[in-house]
Amino acid sequence: MSASVAKDTMRTAKPAFTPGQRVRVRQVDPPGHIRTPHYIRGKSGVIERFCGFFPNPEEKAYGRSGEPMRALYRVRFVQSHVWTGYSGGALDTVDIDLYEHWLEPAGA
C-alpha cells in the first residue's frame, strides 16, 4: 500500500487529517451508493491511520471514473459512544474506513 500512497500523494492534495486527530462523521443522508454506515453518522472518533487515496465509490457506482481520488482513513470510535446502552467493555472500539468528504474536524 505504501507505494500507491506515495504515487497518489504526488498527484492529489495532501490528506486533510492526521493520525490522532478527532473527527466527526457528517450527519447527512444522500441518495446513491453510500459506504458510510448509517449508525456511525454524527459520531466522533479519532483518525487511526491514513489508508491512501482511492477513486470515490459514490461516483464509480454511477459509471463515472471516481476522480478526483479521495483520501480514505481508518477512524476509531469508542463503542460506548456509538451505541446507547452498550453493555460491553469500556475500552471496546470499532474501526471504520471512511472517506475524507464524510469527515469534519471535531473538538477535543
Next chain:
Amino acid sequence: MHAYHDLGGTPAGPIEQDDHPAVLWEKRVEALLTLVRRRGLLTTDENRRALESLGADVYHNLSYAERRALALSNNMIAKGVFTIDELAAKLAEIDRRKDPLP
C-alpha cells in the same frame, strides 16, 4: 433514513449458520459477475448500487443469487449490453426448453 441494505445496529436475531452450498445456476450468476467485471462492463460499486436500488420488497423477497442476477441484468440493460426485448426473447426460449438448466 436507514437504507434497507444498511443493517448495522438493527435487531438481527440469531445468525443462521447452516451450510447452504450454491447450486449450479447460482454459481453461474457469480461467474457472470466476474466475467463482466473483467471485461470492464461493470464495477463492484455499480453492482452494489443496483442491488441497493431494487427496493426493499424486491430485495427481501429474493434470494441472494436471485437479487444479484436481477441487479446484473438491470445494469446490462442500462449499459446497452443487451436490450429488454433480447432479454425477454431469451427468457421465453428458456421457458420452452425441456430442461431449463442443462
